[in-house]
């Protein structure tokens with residue numbers, strides 16, 4: 198471990214500073230000392246945004262040309278094995294520093310921000326992106342970052358642009374439409390309650406989302422693992438089922454939004470010429486913020502396009518019903 202890469206330490210000890218405050222300090226420090234990040238945030242101030250009302254929900258479209266690398270990331274294994282991994286410690290830019298989090302992770306500033314603060318929580322070791330064995334750290338992170346931050350996970354086959362290196366993201370809470378829509382009692386349908394953990398679903402949403410809510414870390418872990426194994430049984434791939442996850446803390450409770458996916462990119466992504474729509478849905482898009490690195494897409498996107506893309510990449514209602522039947 199290179200000591201010069203550590204800006205601060207957080208190990209959960211009561212004597213250490215709170216993690217949320219440390220992250221804000223890290224961002225301020227890195228904007229001062231890391232020129233590339235300073236530039237990235239200057240560019241971020243120029244992104245264009247428009248709200249698009251869809252059937253029963255709303256999305257925010259963001260024209261952000263700097264996200265082109267992420268949106269078009271080649272996740273083919275042959276390509277990945279050849280390129281240097283940019284989350285590995287040895288390959289981080291010289292000026293980049295992070296918070297050593299519970300000995301195994303480094304909290305870093307994301308150099309291509311989608312929000313006014315954007316963090317990447319990267320494992321110190323080069324190991325594949327998977328939630329199955331690391332759900333405990335995602336829960337711990339959400340508790341440690343507290344209600345100021347929302348924690349995100351992209352599955353290796355549905356949004357992670359570095360699928361070979363385990364990582365999460367964190368953004369200021371309340372910036373994605375789902376965070377409000379998910380707590381709307383009128384549209385949320387409670388499906389099951391298991392030992393203090395509630396599982397519900399949202400109606401009229403054009404995409405399936407399972408909302409898991411509870412305050413007990415072990416029970417949440419238990420329910421999440423059951424949902425994962427039920428999804429694995431119906432999954433078309435023989436790896437971890439494709440999911441995106443958003444976790445936020447409300448009071449003492451954690452709320453998980455789990456988006457089960459049928460495919461990574463919509464057909465329109467692979468078309469050519471004017472028919473191409475360059476949208477690569479990952480966790481932020483599933484949460485209701487659609488990033489378009491191409492200005493033409495930003496201007497022409499209609500509600501019906503967004504609804505169609507969501508339906509195409511989300512697992513269908515029948516499949517979700519099967520998952521819930523399998524759940525004990």
Ligand SMILES: [Zn+2]
Pocket residue numbers: 282283284285286322323324361362
């Ligand atoms: Zn790596």
